[in-house]
Amino acid sequence: MRPLVPARPPQLRLLPCLLLASFSSVASAQQTEPAPVLPAITVSANKQQQTLESVPASITVIDGESLRDAHIGSVDALEHITPGLSFQPFGQGGVNSPVVRGMSANFFSFSTSTLLLVDGVPTLMAQGFDNNLLAVDRVEVLRGPQGTLYGRNAEAGVINIYSLVPDNTPRSMLSVAAGSRNLRSLSVDLSRPLVTDTLYASIAGEWRQQDGFIDNASTGAKEGGRDTRNLKLALRWTPDTRTDATLRYTRTDQDDGAAWWGAPAAVRGTVNSGTAGWNKSNGSTLSLNLAHELDSGLKLRSITARNEWFDHVMQDTDFRLPDTLHIGRDHHFTTLSQEFRLEGKLGAASWLAGLYADQDDHHLLNEQKLPMALTRSRAALAGNSVALFTDWTVPLAQHWTLVAGARAERDSVRFTPDGGAEKSATWTRLSPKLAVQYQWAPQQQLYASVTDGFRAGGYNVFVPGAGYAAYEPETVRSFELGSKGWLAGNRLRYAAALYLMNVRNMQVQQMPTPGVVYVTNAASARSTGAEFELDYLLGAGWQLQAGLAVNHTRFDTFRDGSNNYDGNHNPFAPDLNGHLSVRYDARANWYAQATLTGTGKVYLDAANRYSRNGFGLINLNGGYRFGQTEVSAYLNNLANHRYDAVGYQNGIVTVYSPPREAGLRLTWRM
Template sequence: MTRHPFSYRLPGILGALAIAGLSPAAQAQPSDSPEEKTLPTVTVTVGKQSQALDAIAASVTMHDGESLEAEGVTRLESLEQITPGLTFQPFGQGGVNSPVMRGVSAQFFSFSSSTLLLVDGVPTLMAQGFDDGLLDLERVEVMRGPQSTLYGRNAEAGVISIHTRKPDNTPRAALSTELSSRSGRALRFSLSRPLVKDTLYASISGEWRQQDGFINNLTTGQREDDRERRNVKLALRWTPDTRTDATLRFARQEFHDGAALWGSPSSPRVTVRSNTPSWNRSTGDTLALDVAHEFGGGIKLRSITAYNSFHDRIQQDTDFQPAEMLYIARNHRFSNLSQELRLEGRAGTSRWLVGLYADRDDHDLLNTQKLPAAVSRSAASLRGQSTALFTNWTIPLGPQWTLEAGARVERTEIDFTPTGSASQSAGNTSVSPKLALQYQFTPSTQAYASISQGVRTGGFNVFVPAADYAAYTPEKLRSFEIGIKGTLAGQRLRYSAALYYMQMRQMQVQQMPMPGMVYITNAASGHSTGAEFELDWVMGQGWQLKSGLALNRTRFDRFQDGTNIYDGNRNPFAPDASGHVSLRYDAPAKWHVQAQMYGVGKVYLDAANRYSRNGYGMVNLQAGRSFGPWEISGYVRNATNKRYDAVGYQNGIVTVYSPPREFGVRLTWRL
């Protein structure tokens, strides 16, 4: 991949900033000018306790809701363009996203993820349903590195935590309409207000989005991949006194799409000749009760009770020809009922947290595979339960040293019953410790070193009767990390840098020896080495620069699949480099312009490293003007119309097409 110039210069720039941050004399004093903008102090809850972002002994990116809205970020997968170390596997179906964090990926058919998604504290533990409309946001926190100590299984490589605004005494309202290329139309709204002052509040937000496809069906004359998405979120908050805060939330997302962004590697680009209907009719629902109560002595109780479900319902042609020879269909129903209780408080100068977590999975699976000679249907039920006890302590060791120590013990049990066959069971107990040491050089600069362990749950090959539905064991990851972060120039520049080394054991690797047969084995061990850099700089006179760079090398140490030896191969879907830089200007006359460049390196689509998606660079542009409560803006995504198809997905039989350039205009009204 041809690397952009900023990818060479940024590490050196950040290294110089880190060295400068070690000296108190190097810290610029805050400006006395009230007109000079500075970066706000950011509070996050990555450790399940409120902390300043710059004081956390971990690699964390925080995106506040106002910035995401201003930049037009309305899709979860767009976070990869502004978050170093995070990418998503190319798949092409709405509602299903498999994240790749620090080169660690998970397989769709394992029904587990390597990175956990939390939406207002509610976990999504698999690629199916790994999505969110980013409505009425307060912030998004992205935590890199193992987070299983506090978040349990499937937080092996990190956590994406989405926080929606809580309704309060302040009335808020916003309405946004959008028109874009390929007949794109969108409507987004949010409304929040008190029902009883200081006691009862409510909010609602929603989205409807529709766009024509770009894949031409030469047989029917239609576009195959039309998209329609609907989202709604409701919240009812109750604060009967100053110590109690309870919020009841409901969220629903619906996908009414055409085909996935798939075609044949042997056909002309973005064309199919299919006569087999392809569609996506998936839905997801979440209901959650979040209660916080503060006792005397500063002890706080938090309870999150949640039910999260996703109905993965699709049909997809895979031969892309008029004759109905090959297709796949899924009718999977996933549900997870979870309960978390935790207490936090102080013991002298130390902060402590203890918690109990339990959940239950209840999945019904139906997979259909059309082959030239027959149609096969595989039905099964997958039941699971998990219980965990965890704790975390932050202990000052002196004026500048702080120790953070935590551990989690989690027991997971799985029962698998294929229709017409005997049930199988598997269980595992995992221990996920974490230890971090932090040194505060100055009030605005700190360095840290940490060691932690992550785990991804095991399972069964639920659609491989030929292998007797073989089980695979949990994947475990151990991480060593050092980093430095802080602010400079009177808090007009925030920077962070991290180096890490990770060891993976019993890696879960997906294999597909023939169309329709997918299985997962623990045949590999590997390691990942990398570095991450971030810079957020308020340059003055209305200018702001944001940039990030991730360098990663994830390789198999040992991997033998039958007679095939894959030692030294790259882990599928793991780029060696990714980065972004954006420059925005906000004029005193209430207009703005913004340019962003995002680049990512080549990724392989299989363990044999035969098929790949080439590296690419993308340019996004935006400009707008505010008129009182109104704002109009225009944008161009993928301005250079860059192609980045994943050629050879599904063991060589599928190309996942990249979307073309998109133009749009957005009109927004805010109260």
């Protein structure tokens, strides 16, 4: 039985009916068959394999098959099945800025508050913060500061994606799909041993195309179409039982239309634009992941990676026939990273120590068209990080365990505007972690932790009028109390966490006009909240999964010029989000699932003038398997609910929400 995955909500009458049917089915089935149990889950949250319940942190885990069944094929869609995770509304493919526990980051700070790791390769900014989730083994979402093990961009959390590993078991899958707005897609996933027990290879690829939904009165065309191609290659070598090396290459190419933007005063879903908008971004990664067990029993791991992203965009911003206002970007981002880790045991204690280093080399070109001028700003942005870290898990006494760690990190940034003098800054930070876990019953744990997080400062690279003003590093101290475990004979898995995060020098984005974005520091802020998750096998093929996050992130003190934002909401941080999903797996090889997902209201600016209203969605999906073939279907946003972000970029732009979408997929496994 796979862990349940969500989808989207409004007509709540469906779910009570499903739940009532499920409980009545359980009552009769329990008399004739043994109760099913949930499988144990192994995670690598602390960079070592552990059971989910033994990690003193708030973690959501979704396996790859559940993602496929729910037709979830992008990182931003994870917000519908992960409490405490959301994304800023932006409307452009390949660019996502995550929000975890109310903490977020500006697109033009070229950093994120939540780290994305795909097979150990870090993505450190919103540009390229995506993955099509093809050939994925599992996704782990860690909430709360993870700076001790993961560094400066993990101050709010980590999204860790693990791909399927090629081995001796052949894997072959071919899928074709069609759906709303002329959706067409083709995907393939192949894995084979080249030399049994020694050399293995895999290839996965996807082509996906879909028309837009925004009417352009000027051209008669539909704006906002998406055309994406993805490729994943892996070559694995295991010369002996102690050595495991995997070389991976991935590539993404986009040939999209304009962003899902329009004017707030216009009829919804319409523009009258004479400026062609497009997104021709692309990216690639190359990595080598090497693991070796030494004769002493120590385990050595090395991850070497190169991550590259080209952000190539043109976007109208007044949505009128003459080319009066537009923005363009032609950015090239390159990050090289290297991590060495050594892990072992000292008596009953497990330990890990490591060295991490990265180097950024970014070349930026920003274009802005105003009624009387066209300006282009060029700049070079470089930097590097070096860190030493360690993590220890020490049994203290019966039922008690101590987890402690620390990271010493040095971050440097160098900014050179075209024709100007170089600006540079360096920050050094020690990020400690301390957690105590108490196993008060055989399958029940309590934990308490205190953890520090850190995000480096930088320069406002496209604000020459302010002298490319600097902004300070952001620091977080988090206190967390949680409980997790099993009940009902391992048919129910639960997790709950309460947290308090004190933030100093919070980095806040301001958008006075399209193309002009700057970062400034709020003196202080506070984030408090709670998270709950439940996974319950009801019996007779029924499964229920639920998650809820309550968050309260507010500025304590924040002055920006003459503006006073004390007590305001942090932009893009919802006070509430969650999901409730019910799934039925029939013995006749078919399944059906309904998911209600909802998110509270978010504000789009520090003044809290503009907002996106809260919303609830119902998503449905199901499938039938016969032999090696599967037919599956989905219906997202059943009630065609609208949840536009009205007033983005200081009231000038509306980011449209996508309409209802249905699709059908045919899959062959060989």
